[in-house]
Amino acid sequence: xxxxxxxxxxxxxxxxxxxxxxxxxxxxxxxxxxxxxxxxxxxxxxxxxxxxxxxxxxxxxxxxxxxxxxxxxxxxxxxxxxxxxxxxxxxxxxxxxx
Numbered sequence: 101x102x103x104x105x106x107x108x109x110x111x112x113x114x115x116x117x118x119x120x121x122x123x124x125x126x127x128x129x130x131x132x133x134x135x136x137x138x139x140x141x142x143x144x145x146x147x148x149x150x151x152x153x154x155x156x157x158x159x160x161x162x163x164x165x166x167x168x169x170x171x172x173x174x175x176x177x178x179x180x181x182x183x184x185x186x187x188x189x190x191x192x193x194x195x196x197x198x
Contacts, residue, residue: 133163133177142183159186 140147153159160183162176 132180133165134180134183135177139178139183143187 134142136147136150139145140150143150145153150159154161160178162173162178164173164176166173166175168174
């Protein structure tokens with residue numbers, strides 16, 4: 101029997117990653133986007149309150165992923181790190197008031 105070798109996937113060195121090829125780029129790795137049900141579950145807010153906080157600039161604005169034919173946002177999501185930051189700020193606010 102002869103040993104088969106695969107030529108489809110080149111081998112990488114031990115410390116190599118997909119991002120090491122672009123190490124000169126200063127941009128951070130893209131964050132995950134969270135859809136409305138995930139944001140509501142993470143924050144404990146209801147939809148009406150969430151959008152009221154957005155209108156009052158007290159919660160991060162969503163990113164528009166798709167628009168309807170009339171130009172209105174159809175699909176939106178929130179960057180996960182912004183939602184986490186908002187949650188952290190609420191915890192810090194609670195801890196400073198104690």
